[in-house]
Amino acid sequence: MADLEGLIIRLHEKKFTKEEIISRLVDEIKIYKDLTEGEAVELANAVFSETWTTINQKTSRETADILDYSKCEATMHDLGVGCRGEGDFFVHRLLAEISDVGIRTILGPRSQDDAGAVKGKRDVIVVSVDGTHSRLTEFPFIAGFHVTRATMRDVYIKGAKPLALLTDLHLADDGDVGKLFDFMSGIRTVSKLTGVPLVAGSTLRVGGDMVIGTRFVSCVGAVGVVRTPHLIAARTKVKPGDDIIMTEGAGGGTIATTAIYGGLPEVVIETLNVQFIKACETLLNRNLFRKIHAATDWTNGGLRGDCNEICKTAEVGMKIYEKNVESLVNPVVLKMLRDLGIDYLGVSIDSLLIFTSSKHSEEILSALRNARIRCGIIGTVIETPKRAELISDGETKSLEPLYREAAYTKVKKFVGEKSPENKEILMNKTAQAAQEAIKKSEKIIKIISERET
Structure with missing residues (x-):
């Protein structure tokens, strides 16, 4: 899979010329798209034009602050996000801090539990979501089966009875639609075996026209209830x-x-x-x-x-x-x-x-x-x-x-299990970026509130 927009940004940062960037884009496009040389060049120029506009556009300071984000100078790889270790847990604690807006919950993100829970009129509503394993993109049935089972587990272990499932599917531009069907077949299998229906979902492309390739990413969520609130595990x-x-x-x-x-x-x-x-x-x-x-x-x-x-x-x-x-x-x-x-x-x-x-x-x-x-x-x-x-x-x-x-x-063995030597520096900068995200949210909340009063 090739992120054409990301490729342009990265090559621009490395001081590549426009001609060099277009040439590289054409090479990437021709791997996945059955286009003539002229069509590939035309598409490459269109992608470059759109991306170049975002890189160089002039706007007000207020709008620029909204569109930009605080850089951690730490990548997902650096912090091992998704790799379920020290770095991943650290980032999830920061995400939980950002999501905490003071609204009362029984189990919120700060609990770092398997699922979240809020009190309804009579019952406790328990919600969980799990992402599909990133290496199972070519094996969608297995991916669908296991992510469905995983999200249901997260509801069950709170002492809740799962009542419904939902899903979000993203398949890259050149992915065979059959992947969607096979993934849904995996969800269907668990659904039928357990008697819990899939009731909602969304299907989109990964990155729209800017990402080419066959990568499949998705998630499945589950909603359940606990009839006796004080018994939630x-x-x-x-x-x-x-x-x-x-x-x-x-x-x-x-x-x-x-x-x-x-x-x-x-x-x-x-x-x-x-x-x-x-x-x-x-x-x-x-x-x-x-x-x-x-x-x-x-x-x-x-x-x-x-x-x-x-x-x-x-x-x-x-x-x-x-x-x-x-x-x-x-x-x-x-x-x-x-x-x-x-x-x-x-x-x-x-x-x-x-x-x-x-x-x-x-x-x-x-x-x-x-x-x-x-x-x-x-x-x-x-x-x-x-x-x-x-x-x-x-x-x-x-x-x-x-x-x-x-x-x-x-x-994964090549990547290793050890932390980077500059771990503390990376974590400090990441924590700072998380705080900036909270400040940004509060600023926008204030702007919206003032406009609507």
Whole structure:
């Protein structure tokens, strides 16, 4: 895929001449478009003209402030955004800060929880959204299946019953429309298996005419309700002394990606199930969420990321017993990860993690096992130290998240898991840009308010 507009801006910054930029655009266009040389040149000139207008246009200071944005001098790559590690969590905390406008919520972005929640007239409305795995653009059914299952999980683990799904599809200009249909087929499969309908959506191109190629990006959201508001499961309710229960996990989009790009595509079959949803339905039907302090799915940055984020949110510590954890990871998936040299504790396994008082553990375990769901206690919540620790072969190790999630493809291994040497500088500039975004919002709010009074 080629971002023609971005390419022009970058080449201009590198002091390329107009002729050189047009030549490069023509080369990119001819890769994807079946155009004559003359047509390709004409399109390149049109794209250049539009972009050049935005680069050089003169406007008032007020309008310029609206159209421009504060630069972090840090890229998505630099901060590992989407890679579910230290950098990603840092950016998400800043996004949460920007989104906080003082409107009361039960679970807002600052909670850094799996889903958000607001109080309705009678019920609590729970909302979640998940983006499609970026490496599954050529495998849309798998992408659709797993992102739908993921967003439903995020609603379920708040103790809510999912009622509806929605989706947003973006396919680049040269993408085959069949990708849209195959992706929707993945959503449809989960929808029919769970009885939760897809009720709304939007379909657009990636970047309109300015982006050529076949890349597919999308998301699926879910909406649910909790009938008993005070029973909503939230990470802040985790307490010292809680048992940590885990259900069997076989992975989702991340494991499917690992299998496909690791040359073991048959492992993808292991990920196609609705066991997580079945487990949550069992807990709802047995009214067991009232005995659960919190629940989460093993996704963000693996068990390393999830446990440490919960420790920060709830101000607790955890002891995790690796032998117990290993026994509940799908053996085919675990073997693949070990054969490929991937840290299974640093990638998404999609297990259900339940935090509950020890007096309720056996009842919850019994209910899940009666529903033919493998599960067990993998650890306990402690008062101090306020961090996650892994007990392995009698040795205690710190279960810390890396800067990025465990590298599960060759490209990710090339990029690495270590933080950049100038991490602190990048983070400081990023935090400053986030503050500027808040100031900009407040300024525009004031302008609009004054005009409309």
